[in-house]
Amino acid sequence: MADTTVNGVKVPFLPVGGVDGLKQKPPIQLPGEKSFDAILQKELDVVKFSKHAQERLQERHISLNQTDMSDLQNAIARAEKKGSQDSLVLLRDMAFIVSVKNKTVVTAMQGETMKENVFTNIDSAVIAG
Known part of the structure; x- marks a missing residue:
């Protein structure tokens, strides 16, 4: 098995989703739940x-x-x-x-x-x- 380089670092394996699988996905927001930004803005407006x-x-x-x-x-x-x-x-x-x-x-x-x-x-x- 050949080593793969990701961001200049050799990794001995490739993730199942490939290199793109390493990218962070935006957090899931549940219905009726306020985002952190909305809560922070509300606190800053007080x-x-x-x-x-x-x-x-x-x-x-x-x-x-x-x-x-x-x-x-x-x-x-x-x-x-x-x-x-x-x-x-x-x-x-x-x-x-x-x-x-x-x-x-x-x-x-x-x-x-x-x-x-x-x-x-x-x-x-x-x-x-």
Whole structure:
């Protein structure tokens, strides 16, 4: 039996399917099962809150319901489509400074704490919900 060379390596046998049998096939996706790419993209689209923002939410007794989170996420997506980097998102009586590319809320405020504030280092403002 003669040795066969595959990718510069001598192999003492030839696979049943020939050399083409060594090629990887795409993974089988079962019906109703999400692909890894879809799951990863969904996780990447989730709005995150920095430690500082989490502290501000607690200190200022700001709570967000599911609708607020959805509106915030949509506002970030709109800012991203326009090429924004850092955005002020106004949602009802709340304001959020957001790192758009990281989908991360950097700080949050509401009501009286927003008065007399100057927002710097932002390149856009989005009025949400």
